[in-house]
Structure formats: C-alpha cells, structure tokens
Amino acid sequence: MKINLDHVVKTFNTFRAVHDVSLSVESGELVALLGPSGSGKTTLLRMVAGLEFPDAGQIRFGEQDATQIPVRERGVGFVFQHYALFPHLSVADNIAFGMRTARAARRSKAEIDARVEELLRLVQLSGLGNRFPAQISGGQRQRVALARALAVDPKVLLLDEPFGALDANVRRDLRRWLREIHAELGITTLFVTHDQEEALDLADRVVILQQGRIVQQGTPRAVTRQPNSAFVMRFLGDTHQLSATAKGGQVMLGDLSLDATGLADGPVDVFVRPADLEWAGQGSGDQPGPGLPATVTRVIDRPGARRLAVSFEGHGLELDVAPEVEVAAGDRGRLRILRSRIFPA
Numbered sequence: 602m603k604i605n606l607d608h609v610v611k612t613f614n615t616f617r618a619v620h621d622v623s624l625s626v627e628s629g630e631l632v633a634l635l636g637p638s639g640s641g642k643t644t645l646l647r648m649v650a651g652l653e654f655p656d657a658g659q660i661r662f663g664e665q666d667a668t669q670i671p672v673r674e675r676g677v678g679f680v681f682q683h684y685a686l687f688p689h690l691s692v693a694d695n696i697a698f699g700m701r702t703a704r705a706a707r708r709s710k711a712e713i714d715a716r717v718e719e720l721l722r723l724v725q726l727s728g729l730g731n732r733f734p735a736q737i738s739g740g741q742r743q744r745v746a747l748a749r750a751l752a753v754d755p756k757v758l759l760l761d762e763p764f765g766a767l768d769a770n771v772r773r774d775l776r777r778w779l780r781e782i783h784a785e786l787g788i789t790t791l792f793v794t795h796d797q798e799e800a801l802d803l804a805d806r807v808v809i810l811q812q813g814r815i816v817q818q819g820t821p822r823a824v825t826r827q828p829n830s831a832f833v834m835r836f837l838g839d840t841h842q843l844s845a846t847a848k849g850g851q852v853m854l855g856d857l858s859l860d861a862t863g864l865a866d867g868p869v870d871v872f873v874r875p876a877d878l879e880w881a882g883q884g885s886g887d888q889p890g891p892g893l894p895a896t897v898t899r900v901i902d903r904p905g906a907r908r909l910a911v912s913f914e915g916h917g918l919e920l921d922v923a924p925e926v927e928v929a930a931g932d933r934g935r936l937r938i939l940r941s942r943i944f945p946a
C-alpha cells in the first residue's frame with residue numbers, strides 16, 4: 602500500500618508541530634523518520650494511523666483520501682516503544698487478540714491457533730505461547746508486539762521507537778531481525794527513531810526532520826555522503842567543525858586547499874568526520890605533504906584502533922589510526938582531510 606502525505610500541517614493550540622510535510626512512501630518500502638526529540642515524528646505517524654488529523658494538507662492510502670477511511674479499516678499495524686501487552690493474557694492470546702475482535706474476516710478457532718503458531722515462528726518465539734508477558738524479556742515482548750501487529754495482516758506497519766527501551770545489543774539484534782521480516786513480508790513500513798544508526802541500518806530511505814519540517818531525505822548512502830546542511834551533518838554522526846573562509850571557490854585550512862565551488866565568499870564551517878581524517882606522523886616515513894599541522898594530546902587504545910586526540914590551531918580533533926601505529930602524546934604530524942562538507946557559517 603502506497604502512502605502519500607501532501608503538504609500536511611498540524612498545530613497543537615498555537616504550536617506548529619508539523620509544517621508543510623510532503624512525503625510519499627512506496628508500496629513495500631521501509632522508510633525511517635529520523636529526527637531529534639520534538640521534531641514531529643510521532644505526530645506524523647499518528648496522523649497516518651488516523652489518531653490525529655491534519656489541519657491542512659492530505660494523506661492518501663493508495664488513491665484514497667485517508668480521512669475517508671475509519672481507523673479500524675485503515676489496515677494499519679502499530680508497535681510503540683512501550684507497547685503494553687495485556688499482562689493477564691498469554692503470549693499466544695495477546696497475538697490472537699486482534700484476530701478475535703476483528704469484525705471483518707472472522708476466523709475459526711483452529712485458523713486463529715494456526716496463525717498464532719505461524720507468527721510465533723516468524724518472530725522466533727515458538728514454544729513460548731503459554732508464557733505471560735512478565736515471563737519473557739523486553740526484546741521478546743517487542744517481538745510479541747510485532748506479531749500482534751502482524752496478526753491482522755496489516756497493509757501498513759507503523760513502528761514508533763519500537764526498540765527504544767532496550768539495551769544496545771538487543772536493539773542491534775532486533776534491527777537485523779526486523780529487516781529480515783520486512784524482506785520476507787514486504788509490508789509498507791514507517792519507522793520512527795531518533796537513533797541515526799538504527800535508521801541508516803534499517804531503512805530503504807531515511808527522512809530527516811527538524812522542527813516539524815523535512816530537511817533532507819534519501820537513501821542511507823545519499824544522506825550520509827551528501828548531507829545538505831550543518832544540522833544533518835551533525836545529526837548523522839560524530840563530526841568536527843572548523844572555522845575558515847571561502848574565497849574564489851576555495852577554502853584554505855593549514856596549507857590544504859579545499860574545493861568550495863559554488864559557495865559565496867565569506868566565513869564557512871568545514872565539517873570533517875573522524876574517519877575522514879588521516880594522520881601522518883613526523884618520522885613515520887610518510888611523505889609529509891600538505892595537511893594541517895597538529896600535535897597529539899592523547900592516545901586512547903580501543904579494540905581494533907587507537908584513537909588520537911590532536912590539536913590544530915586550538916581546535917581539538919579526534920581520529921583513529923591502526924593499532925600498530927607508534928604514536929604518543931606530544932608527537933607532531935599532519936592531518937590529511939579525505940572528505941569534508943563545507944557550509945556557510
């Protein structure tokens with residue numbers, strides 16, 4: 602089922618939570634809505650679900666205006682961060698709940714039991730149908746919540762920070778698992794998160810929101826390669842920010858000249874991710890070449906890498922080098938910039 606949002610606006614009292622959002626989600630696509638707290642992600646999801654109504658603009662399911670479709674008939678499955686499973690119902694009964702109450706598509710008890718078994722298998726909880734929610738882990742509860750959402754054969758899945766309350770390792774596992782389920786079922790899915798790693802890992806397309814507006818959207822590759830603003834650059838991951846001046850389509854930093862074609866002359870911010878910096882230590886045998894003259898202030902050993910904290914013209918920067926690199930605090934060298942993004946200051 603394709604979903605279209607066309608110039609959608611939502612205001613609470615006088616506060617505009619969603620400004621003129623247009624977005625189309627293709628049938629079978631997994632789209633992540635990514636943004637900081639308060640950027641309007643949940644409000645958008647609730648409007649798609651029919652739990653809130655836009656003040657202006659239109660939401661369409663396929664070709665149909667969604668306001669004409671009652672919530673129960675939208676064919677939407679939800680999973681929220683704190684999806685309250687019914688504590689007094691077993692896992693199997695929780696999953697079966699929607700099938701028993703659905704007025705349309707009544708199923709026999711045998712059909713429901715078979716479907717519950719199938720869903721338990723899908724969410725890898727076979728054999729746990731008789732447990733109660735209190736007797737399973739948080740990650741398992743979210744899988745039950747997903748099975749419950751899938752039980753009514755939704756045309757659209759809406760997931761609002763479904764793994765938000767779980768610890769990092771469980772989140773990572775569930776993310777992989779969700780991707781597999783999505784590949785298998787191909788249900789159009791909108792996934793809300795404020796975790797950029799989760800969004801980039803999971804989604805076919807990432808939609809980045811700031812203060813109720815879409816500021817950028819694209820594939821994970823496109824948004825990470827070509828962030829279109831300082832906000833997106835910062836929001837998508839660790840970055841260093843260096844002040845400089847653009848002149849005649851170039852920016853000079855140390856004795857490096859960076860391409861700034863198209864930027865007007867004036868103050869700019871150069872953004873560089875730690876992974877886009879390379880260290881050439883003096884006496885390392887490396888050709889010194891152009892770069893930013895820097896001094897190592899600290900070396901932190903981590904599994905698989907050594908992290909260097911270095912100082913360049915009063916800026917503190919960090920980068921990783923291979924574990925074998927011999928380097929110590931006080932060493933001098935040069936930083937090469939492999940990639941950067943430059944925006945007007």
Ligand SMILES: Nc1ncnc2c1ncn2[C@@H]1O[C@H](COP(=O)(O)OP(=O)(O)OP(=O)(O)O)[C@@H](O)[C@H]1O
Pocket residue numbers: 613614616618636637638639640641642643644645795
């Ligand atoms: N029912 C409401 N009444 C008044 N203001 C609301 C209501 N619902 C949301 N808001 C406001 O709208 C803005 C957007 O909220 P929303 O929950 O959509 O953001 P979000 O991006 O999902 O944030 P979070 O990640 O914290 O859940 C917030 O400033 C919020 O306080």
